[in-house]
Amino acid sequence: MTIGPRQCNSAALRKxxxxxxxxxxxxxxxxxxxxxQLALLQHVVLLEEPTMRTLADELVMDISALGxxxxxxxxxxxxxxxxxxxxxxxxxxxxxxxxxxxxxxxMVLWRSAHDRFETAAGESRAAELRAVLDFLYSREFEDxxxxxxxxxxx
Numbered sequence: 001m002t003i004g005p006r007q008c009n010s011a012a013l014r015k016x017x018x019x020x021x022x023x024x025x026x027x028x029x030x031x032x033x034x035x036x037q038l039a040l041l042q043h044v045v046l047l048e049e050p051t052m053r054t055l056a057d058e059l060v061m062d063i064s065a066l067g068x069x070x071x072x073x074x075x076x077x078x079x080x081x082x083x084x085x086x087x088x089x090x091x092x093x094x095x096x097x098x099x100x101x102x103x104x105x106x107m108v109l110w111r112s113a114h115d116r117f118e119t120a121a122g123e124s125r126a127a128e129l130r131a132v133l134d135f136l137y138s139r140e141f142e143d144x145x146x147x148x149x150x151x152x153x154x
Contacts, residue, residue, distance in 0.1 A: 028113060037072070055093055
């Protein structure tokens with residue numbers, strides 16, 4: 001059975017992700033941050049100085065990929081990674097004062113890109129898309145995916 005790229009869910013998601021990333025990156029170019037980097041900063045802020053493990057889990061990444069993604073942010077002085085005061089084995093991620101300034105500047109540009117996305121897609125379609133995507137990266141979906149493989153004997 002031959003499956004074309006329009007029938008492959010993974011290919012369609014990756015293609016859409018690349019397009020949206022390109023659009024957001026262009027909209028945020030003057031901030032010096034890519035949309036993927038801003039997403040890291042957003043999670044650090046929302047999770048209030050998370051451990052590397054918590055941040056990786058929330059971003060659905062492995063620790064080594066997260067470490068690689070954080071390197072330029074650390075190098076540029078926007079992120080700090082330090083041992084946890086309660087558990088020396090864990091490391092906590094936080095924004096530096098420079099990182100907070102850069103984050104706030106980038107969020108203005110992100111908001112504009114987000115509003116443009118909502119206008120182009122339509123608010124209800126954009127909300128539906130986020131709901132579907134939330135489900136796709138959930139543990140529930142992962143479990144269902146694995147169970148369907150076992151049920152079919154794969």
